[in-house]
Amino acid sequence: DVKVTQSSRYLVKRTGEKVFLECVQDMDHENMFWYRQDPGLGLRLIYFSYDVKMKEKGDIPEGYSVSREKKERFSLILESASTNQTSMYLCASSHGDRSYEQYFGPGTRLTVT
């Protein structure tokens, strides 16, 4: 059974703090994704990685960076958290040739105060 885990279910941070969100998948998937999900806006892609150390910007990369040092792990970094980054963050992974079949983690609800 595919498993994607995220480091925290709930997180509260202060404005200006550096925030790390970790995602680990156990299926040897090539692709990994970070999305944020907001009411009425759906899932929006922040960053995507198709291999170790490789990354592509998604639709809303501003204020975020990512790191993929190992195939199974994809980290999202908020360099200086702001209140407009309060959201649900979802990580996903997929095989390289089946990118549409994404397996999601349970999500991290981040609140920035």
Added chain:
Amino acid sequence: RKEVEQDPGPFNVPEGATVAFNCTYSNSASQSFFWYRQDCRKEPKLLMSVYSSGNEDGRFTAQLNRASQYISLLIRDSKLSDSATYLCVVNMYSSASKIIFGSGTRLSIRP
């Protein structure tokens, strides 16, 4: 205009009813289409792919209309467990970074 648009609902229907909802997409270069399901406070999961010829999986039927640029999902004999948000997903250029999720249609099945 959003690239993928869905009626947010909620669609509130009685158990056993048939319900259908559509999703429109704006980019004619879109190549593949999918429906995901997201239960309340859970992560999205792939429900089914949508083929040009249409496809059926049990009580669920998905169809694609390329000319009018929409896809549809029909649920027959609805069950309480079908209550969820249904996300329309469009893949442009067969690129992993061009997978666009709609904001979802909420379906609530009442006893």
